[in-house]
Amino acid sequence: MKIITINNQEEGGKLAFTLLKEKLAAGAKTLGLATGSTPLAFYKEIVNSQLDLSKLTSINLDEYVGLSAENPQSYAYFMQQHLFAAKPFKDSFLPNGLAADLQAEAQRYEELIEGHPIDFQILGIGRNGHIGFNEPGTAFDSTTHVVDLSPSTIEANSRFFDKLEDVPTRAISMGIASVMKSKTIVLMAYGEQKADAIERMVNGSVTEDLPASILQKHPDVVIIVDEAAASKL
Numbered sequence: 001m002k003i004i005t006i007n008n009q010e011e012g013g014k015l016a017f018t019l020l021k022e023k024l025a026a027g028a029k030t031l032g033l034a035t036g037s038t039p040l041a042f043y044k045e046i047v048n049s050q051l052d053l054s055k056l057t058s059i060n061l062d063e064y065v066g067l068s069a070e071n072p073q074s075y076a077y078f079m080q081q082h083l084f085a086a087k088p089f090k091d092s093f094l095p096n097g098l099a100a101d102l103q104a105e106a107q108r109y110e111e112l113i114e115g116h117p118i119d120f121q122i123l124g125i126g127r128n129g130h131i132g133f134n135e136p137g138t139a140f141d142s143t144t145h146v147v148d149l150s151p152s153t154i155e156a157n158s159r160f161f162d163k164l165e166d167v168p169t170r171a172i173s174m175g176i177a178s179v180m181k182s183k184t185i186v187l188m189a190y191g192e193q194k195a196d197a198i199e200r201m202v203n204g205s206v207t208e209d210l211p212a213s214i215l216q217k218h219p220d221v222v223i224i225v226d227e228a229a230a231s232k233l
């Protein structure tokens with residue numbers, strides 16, 4: 001793991017963008033993308049750049065169950081709003097949270113990842129150490145699956161919804177094994193609320209109790225943190 005401390009989210013976004021450009025120059029074709037507030041500065045860098053994404057493929061980590069792409073709380077909507085509208089990819093994939101058969105949808109999505117190996121995966125981290133929507137306890141060998149969100153994740157994500165009851169309780173998420181197949185992983189974390197998870201991810205044992213700890217085993221991971229998120233290291 002390479003850990004880089006920067007001053008703020010804006011600098012983190014610029015650094016992640018520089019890393020992306022390096023990998024694109026080296027032939028990267030498929031980007032793994034994340035939602036949440038963490039990657040916003042990174043997406044802004046891309047949107048304000050001259051970069052042409054129209055020959056690349058994007059694959060998102062996860063999507064809520066039950067929300068359509070037109071729902072402003074869906075991750076499909078988020079991606080459209082913050083990146084795809086300004087910078088369209090050749091193909092952009094997200095799990096379909098409205099699929100009638102969610103298990104079949106998870107399997108279809110995993111096959112899609114196999115068909116488009118991810119060269120550059122962006123990650124945030126939940127306060128409980130989750131990556132994607134892989135909550136504590138998720139098996140390290142998990143592939144794309146349907147997830148019951150933990151109360152702490154529902155509570156953390158409720159800030160984007162009018163009320164707690166509106167937050168979906170399930171999602172479809174790439175699994176830990178799916179994420180680990182990515183060639184390069186860049187995880188960003190900002191703010192003191194992430195400090196415990198970052199400390200355990202970096203210094204703790206590799207355990208399914210803290211999903212992000214598996215990244216210690218990945219050969220090419222860059223962790224971008226601000227001082228607050230790095231404060232317990």
Ligand code: GLP
Binds near residue numbers: 125127157
């Ligand atoms: C959600 C997403 C994760 C994200 C996490 C942290 O649970 N599924 O991919 O990393 O939130 O969100 P934020 O970046 O807003 O702190």
